[in-house]
Amino acid sequence: EAQVTQNPRYLITVTGKKLTVTCSQNMNHEYMSWYRQDPGLGLRQIYYSMNVEVTDKGDVPEGYKVSRKEKRNFPLILESPSPNQTSLYFCASSVELNTEAFFGQGTRLTVV
């Protein structure tokens, strides 16, 4: 089954404790991206990657890092999480830029 898999689905952490949210897709898509969803703001893009070792900032990259060492994986790294990063995070992939995006199930992160 074609899918985008994120882990974990739920995470509660403390301020400053580094964390990684994993994202993996099995569709051989070149393009992957991370979004955060906040009430009233819709989805805002954090980072995206057009291929292995090619990443770039989206709208709200501050406080986040990503890496794309393999085509299927695109982890999101919070080196020092803060409460304003409490949000619902979605990973997405698409076969190429500007085409339909397939979304993961989401990761609800709470930073206390």
Place this chain on the structure above:
Amino acid sequence: AQSVSQHNHHVILSEAASLELGCNYSYGGTVNLFWYVQYPGQHLQLLLKYFSGDPLVKGIKGFEAEFIKSKFSFNLRKPSVQWSDTAEYFCAVTRGNNYGQNFVFGPGTRLSVLP
């Protein structure tokens, strides 16, 4: 900067009522347009998309949308809603030949359908 606006924050309808959700975007060049739906507690799923051709696009579950280039709009419609359509709906835009920013989403419209 490119932006997407959705006219309504929350729409409440009774079953069998007709639905129209507004979406406007600010970019003037070639665009690709999408409507996604997010059912409670779930991820976003594609309802329909427009890349080119017939501006009236039909999607899944009886939804359709009309692209009006002169109005920079891509409104979503359904003639008769069901309780199961209760969800949040997001309009999204991408630029046709862009190597930078990908999707720009609107803030979403929450639809509540009363049985």
